[in-house]
Amino acid sequence: MSDDHTHVQEFFAARAADWDSRFPDDGPAFAAAVADLELRPGDRVLDAGCGTGRALPALRDAVGPSGVVLGADLTPAMLQTAVRAGRDRDGRLLLADVAALPVMSGSLDAVFAAGLIAHLPRPEENLRELARVVRSGGTLALFHPVGRAALAARQGRQITPGDLRAEANLGPLLARSGWSMTSYADEDSRFLATAVCAN
Numbered sequence: 001m002s003d004d005h006t007h008v009q010e011f012f013a014a015r016a017a018d019w020d021s022r023f024p025d026d027g028p029a030f031a032a033a034v035a036d037l038e039l040r041p042g043d044r045v046l047d048a049g050c051g052t053g054r055a056l057p058a059l060r061d062a063v064g065p066s067g068v069v070l071g072a073d074l075t076p077a078m079l080q081t082a083v084r085a086g087r088d089r090d091g092r093l094l095l096a097d098v099a100a101l102p103v104m105s106g107s108l109d110a111v112f113a114a115g116l117i118a119h120l121p122r123p124e125e126n127l128r129e130l131a132r133v134v135r136s137g138g139t140l141a142l143f144h145p146v147g148r149a150a151l152a153a154r155q156g157r158q159i160t161p162g163d164l165r166a167e168a169n170l171g172p173l174l175a176r177s178g179w180s181m182t183s184y185a186d187e188d189s190r191f192l193a194t195a196v197c198a199n
Contacts, residue, residue, distance in 0.1 A: 026054060029145040029190050034058040034112060036183075036192060037141050043109040044068040047091065048098045048130060049116035051075075053082030059112060060090035070103070072096040099126050103133040106199075110139045117142055117164055124177050131178030134197045140179055142170075144191040151191075165191060 034055060039045060041064035047055050050071030059069045069091030073079050079093050087093075096102055098116065111130045120126040130140060144151060148166070152159045164170060170193055171181045179195035 026145040030055045030114065030143075031058040033114075033141055033143040033190065033192050034062055036194060037062070037110050037112060037139055039063050039067070039110060042066045044107065045070070045110045045112060046101075046103065046108050046130075046133065047071040048101075048111050048113040049073055049119065050082065050091075050093070051078045051114070052085060053079075053087030053091070053093070055112055055114055056082070056087045056090040068092075068108075070094060070108075072098060072101060074098075099129055101129060101133055105132050106135045108134050108138060110134065110141070112141050112143065114143045114145070117170075123164055123173060127174065127177035127179065131197050131199055134199075136197055136199050138197045139182075140174075140195045140197070142191075142193045142195075145189075147186045147188050147191045149186075150188045165193070167193075 039059070039062035043063045044067060045059050045063060047053070047059060047070065050056065050073045053071050056069060056071055063069060071082065071091045072094040074097050076095060079095060082088060082093060094102065099122070111134055117123060134140070146154065148159055148163060162169070164173060165186070167184045167186070170184070174181050174195050178197060178199050180198045181193060181195045183194045185192045
């Protein structure tokens with residue numbers, strides 16, 4: 001987690017070109033997480049911190065041609081990689097900070113966020129911004145294609161009690177941010193927490 005957007009951009013810019021090839025088997029996990037959002041044809045959804053846009057094809061399939069798919073990311077190089085992969089055909093890409101989205105209040109049905117929460121500089125405030133753009137009763141999916149323990153092992157670190165993704169921490173954080181957690185799964189094969197907008 002960092003207050004310095006430049007640090008986040010530098011981190012991801014240096015990895016953008018080969019990001020997809022580093023994690024080639026994540027596609028089914030992304031598709032399964034999108035399915036758990038239970039989107040309907042015509043829905044409007046944001047992929048917050050979309051990176052190279054790996055979720056965009058599944059999101060487009062879920063909402064169909066009449067739906068709206070937006071992908072917002074802070075790092076130009078990640079969005080450029082998404083374009084090179086052709087994923088801009090599945091959604092409109094926005095160079096934007098999820099802390100201040102250029103999206104009207106209450107205009108979306110859902111937000112999908114893969115790997116985002118660890119990079120939020122002010123998690124409560126930033127999750128409140130995601131709640132702002134979603135209608136009352138809209139949904140949020142906080143996702144990672146591997147669980148907390150598997151991710152920590154991959155990164156050569158230990159899980160700490162202060163981990164925002166721990167269920168005991170995440171539920172209250174979401175509640176303070178305008179969300180009500182509806183499901184929580186932290187398995188080796190994936191992390192997925194879903195919530196409903198309480199605004």
